[in-house]
Amino acid sequence: MSSDVMISAQGIGKAYALNASPLRQMLAQFRPARRTDDFWALRPLDLTVRRGEVIGVIGQNGSGKSTLLQLLCNTLNPSCGKVQVNGRLAALLELGAGFNLDFTGWENIRLSAALYGLSHAETEQKIGAIAAFADIGDFIDKPVKTYSSGMFVRLAFAVIANIDADILVIDEALAVGDVFFTQKCMRFLQSFAEKGTILFVSHDSASVVSLCNRAILLEHGMLLADGDPKTITEYYLQKQYFHQQPQTEQAPVKTGDSAVNQGEFGLKGLSVQTVSVLDSAGEPVFQLHGATSLCLNIQIMAHQDTAHPLVGFSLKDRLGQVMFGGNSADAQGHLPALQAGQSLQVEFDLTVPGLTLGDYMISVAVGEGNARNHLMHHWIHDAYALHSTLTVQSGMLEIPVDRMRHHLLSTL
Known part of the structure; x- marks a missing residue:
């Protein structure tokens, strides 16, 4: 040996x-x-x-x-x-x-x-x-x-x-x-x-x-x-979702080693069409230089009638660790029912903290149901790439300090 x-x-x-x-x-x-x-x-x-x-x-x-x-x-x-x-x-x-x-x-x-x-x-x-x-x-x-x-x-x-x-x-x-x-x-x-x-x-x-x-x-x-x-771990997540979904003719998710490198999975009754990140001027953003306000746009299409569409996202570092995420239910936004053939654009206004120097990816997903109980129709790993140029002194995030106070305490 x-x-x-x-x-x-x-x-x-x-x-x-x-x-x-x-x-x-x-x-x-x-x-x-x-x-x-x-x-x-x-x-x-x-x-x-x-x-x-x-x-x-x-x-x-x-x-x-x-x-x-x-x-x-x-x-x-x-x-x-x-x-x-x-x-x-x-x-x-x-x-x-x-x-x-x-x-x-x-x-x-x-x-x-x-x-x-x-x-x-x-x-x-x-x-x-x-x-x-x-x-x-x-x-x-x-x-x-x-x-x-x-x-x-x-x-x-x-x-x-x-x-x-x-x-x-x-x-x-x-x-x-x-x-x-x-x-x-x-x-x-x-x-x-x-x-x-x-x-x-x-x-x-x-x-x-x-x-x-x-x-x-x-x-x-x-x-x-x-x-x-x-x-x-992403493949494991895909397998878990696949086993939890009802097995229908609309489930083209592949299994086996050929699926490991797939970047997406789901039942495909709904699908993600486009993903973009825009600044306050409506311009595409690919680099981050500190804490900033952004708009994440996710356009979806219905391939079947859907009563309760659900759209979510997560931002991950280069290792795949989730930094933060959210979905339309958490944002208290009620999405309308969709008929087959209809498209919907969902916009998330985000205040992104300062991310330490490195590459980040946004994963997006669209399902049907609520945050706790839903069918996964389309999940895309690494749908949008961002690069941060910020050097954070400690940790992975820089949170702006709004105000600092101090009080000199008397000694006994």
Whole structure:
């Protein structure tokens, strides 16, 4: 295995025998064999993870994400294939996995460190930093069976953050943490990503886009797509909308790898015809130089009678992170019903804050219904490009300060 390959998985898959006797299930652990009535939690796939990659694993519940990570961590035996790992791998999988419920926090830290191969001296050197990172107060002296789910995550993450791992594998565990600890973990992961390798399961596409440099999409136990996070998360969004829509003859949305690079999808009962951004003089805008007022014009056409059209937009940075967005329902604007063949121009007057230097894209969509419950007729990723020339001192946005006040307070 090449020195820059941290994980090499070849043909790994996991099947469970349905309606099998306990004896057959036990024998299957020693002599895996494919049966026609097996349930494949993960279909055989190949995966190579290289040094420095931060891979987001996404997919709906039951798609095989947790099974894949368990196979890569060797906590689950594959039904086929093999996995090679180069380096120390630390994992945060099921909540509380690897902890003895009757042990205290201190005892579980020492137990986990020993399982990861740390010597007694190394553990004692790091145990203070682990306790400080977990920040669970006096509960560290109590058995972990008295912990809340958030405390479990704090202690488990603190351990993997301090054992000098080469590879981190994290399976949705941060979803149960409080916002302050989640932010601490994200800062750690961003720092770790500069020198280590991460596999990260999350339902939060924004976290995948901001943290990862590669993403894979699983569906029904199969590897559906592998590529850059922006493309894969947008494809995942398309798949989610497609599965939620009624399957009619008006749904030409393609599936499979050929759809990954498509910039649009939907039922096409309505369609977006043109998109433009204009300044106060009605001139097209392609560059932003600070906070400004703009008008976003979206022209749509109805290909079928539509009682409740809905038009929306979002502005994203070059990584695909949504900066802000809106729709006609949020703007308290009632759009008229449309008959087939009619067109409608919708104008959004926006006060855009100062955006930090870089490229931005506007995505637009038209549907039928309301903001919470609607059919997606036409979604276009990257429908309009803007470039900001502003240098923001801190953060991603510059918000003008209307007024500053100060008051000198008397000392006691």
